[in-house]
Amino acid sequence: MNGGLIAIVITLIVVGGISLSTVAYFTLQRHRADAVAMAGYRKLAEEAVANQAALNAELKDLSARLASVEALLRTVDE
Numbered sequence: 001m002n003g004g005l006i007a008i009v010i011t012l013i014v015v016g017g018i019s020l021s022t023v024a025y026f027t028l029q030r031h032r033a034d035a036v037a038m039a040g041y042r043k044l045a046e047e048a049v050a051n052q053a054a055l056n057a058e059l060k061d062l063s064a065r066l067a068s069v070e071a072l073l074r075t076v077d078e
């Protein structure tokens with residue numbers, strides 16, 4: 001009886017270790033996939049910031065041009 005119990009306990013320990021290793025492996029793979037996705041989102045966010053900065057610069061340029069056109073129209077109107 002004692003030998004059978006020891007065999008069952010050893011088998012359960014081995015199966016538990018294999019199960020734990022498998023779960024840990026797939027959890028690691030999921031985290032790696034999440035990290036790749038986050039890197040893509042980070043790159044997209046950096047591109048959005050760069051595009052926004054370019055749009056702000058263009059808007060400032062257009063505002064300056066509009067101000068000069070308004071000034072010209074005011075001198076012609078007088």
